[in-house]
Amino acid sequence: MFKATSVRQFSSSAANAYKVTVLGAAGGIGQPLSLLMKLNHKVTQLSLYDLRLGAGVATDISHIPTNSTVTGYGPEDDGLAKALKDADVVLIPAGVPRKPGMTRDDLFNTNASIVRDLAKAAAENCPKAAICVISNPVNSTVPIVAEVLKSKGVYNPKKLFGVTTLDVLRASRFLSQVAGTDPNKEIVTVVGGHSGITIVPLISQTNHKSLPKETYDALVHRIQFGGDEVVQAKNGAGSATLSMAQAGARFASSVLNGLAGEKDIIEPTFVDSPLFKSEGVEFFSSRVTLGVDGVKEIHGLGQLTNAEEEMITVAKETLVKNIAKGVDFVKANP
Incomplete structure (x- = not known):
C-alpha cells in the first residue's frame, strides 16, 4: 500500500521551500491546477505562464492567503x-483539449509542437527541475x-514524469461504485500508459x-475510456479539466514530498523504465518511489492474472508505436 497525497494534506506546514512553474496556467486544467498548487505550503514561489491571461490568473490566485508569492507571465519580455x-x-498542462470523437492520440500534431518548445525552454532555464507532463x-x-x-545535454530520466494519476483516481472511484x-480506501495501481487500451488497472491487487x-470487463473499460464520459457530457465543449487538475496536484504534491525527503512516497507514473526495455518499450507506467533526486525506485508489477497479462501485452504493442511517434517527431522537427 502506498502513501498518497490528498487535498487535505496540502495545508500542512513544511520547512522546505520550492518554486513550481505551471505552463498553460490559464487553461481549463491550468487554472484549477494553479489554485491547488497555491494551497500547497511547500510551494513558496508559484510561477504561472500562458500565451494570454497568465498575469490575470496569477493576480487572482495571489489573493489566497498562503505563504507563497505568485507571478504571472506571457510570451512578451522573455516571459517563458x-x-x-x-x-x-x-x-x-498546456495544449488543446479533446473534442468529441477524438482520442488522445488525435491531439498529437498540435500538442507535440507546444510541448517540444516548452521542453526547450525548460532545458535552458531550469535543467535540474522535475518535469511533470x-x-x-x-x-x-x-x-x-x-x-x-x-539534445540539450540535460536529460535526467529520474526527473521526467508522465502524469497518469487521473487513471488512478478514476480507478479508485469507479471500483468503489x-x-x-469508500473511494478513499480503494487503492488501485494502474500501469502501462495513459491512453485507452494502454491503461491497465490491476484490480487483482485490490480487495476485490x-x-x-x-x-x-465493464469496470476496466470504464477506467480505460473514462475520459470519453466527460467529453460527451460537456457536449464537445471540453474534456476532463477539474479531475485532471486534482490528479496533477496530487502527483506534484507527491513529487514535492519526495524532494523534501519524506519517506514512502509512491505513485504510479509514466517514466523511462527498465521493466520492458528489452522489448523496445522505453517508457512504462508503474509504481515509483519518489525521493530527493526524483525517481528513487521503479517497482515491478507483482503477481498478475491472465487477463492482466493479456492487457499488458496489448498495451506494450501500442506503447512502442506511441513512443516512436514522439521520438520521430523530434527527429523530423528539432
Whole structure:
C-alpha cells in the first residue's frame, strides 16, 4: 500500500521551500491546477505562464492567503524564460483539449509542437527541475520532452514524469461504485500508459479480486475510456479539466514530498523504465518511489492474472508505436 497525497494534506506546514512553474496556467486544467498548487505550503514561489491571461490568473490566485508569492507571465519580455528560471518542479498542462470523437492520440500534431518548445525552454532555464507532463497524448509527449532534453545535454530520466494519476483516481472511484465502498480506501495501481487500451488497472491487487466477469470487463473499460464520459457530457465543449487538475496536484504534491525527503512516497507514473526495455518499450507506467533526486525506485508489477497479462501485452504493442511517434517527431522537427 502506498502513501498518497490528498487535498487535505496540502495545508500542512513544511520547512522546505520550492518554486513550481505551471505552463498553460490559464487553461481549463491550468487554472484549477494553479489554485491547488497555491494551497500547497511547500510551494513558496508559484510561477504561472500562458500565451494570454497568465498575469490575470496569477493576480487572482495571489489573493489566497498562503505563504507563497505568485507571478504571472506571457510570451512578451522573455516571459517563458522568466517563468521557468530556477524552477524545482515544472507542470505542463498546456495544449488543446479533446473534442468529441477524438482520442488522445488525435491531439498529437498540435500538442507535440507546444510541448517540444516548452521542453526547450525548460532545458535552458531550469535543467535540474522535475518535469511533470500532463499534455496529451502523454505516451508520446513524454518521449518528446526526453528527446529535447537529450539534445540539450540535460536529460535526467529520474526527473521526467508522465502524469497518469487521473487513471488512478478514476480507478479508485469507479471500483468503489461497483463495490459499494469508500473511494478513499480503494487503492488501485494502474500501469502501462495513459491512453485507452494502454491503461491497465490491476484490480487483482485490490480487495476485490473476484468480481463477476461482466462487472470486471465493464469496470476496466470504464477506467480505460473514462475520459470519453466527460467529453460527451460537456457536449464537445471540453474534456476532463477539474479531475485532471486534482490528479496533477496530487502527483506534484507527491513529487514535492519526495524532494523534501519524506519517506514512502509512491505513485504510479509514466517514466523511462527498465521493466520492458528489452522489448523496445522505453517508457512504462508503474509504481515509483519518489525521493530527493526524483525517481528513487521503479517497482515491478507483482503477481498478475491472465487477463492482466493479456492487457499488458496489448498495451506494450501500442506503447512502442506511441513512443516512436514522439521520438520521430523530434527527429523530423528539432
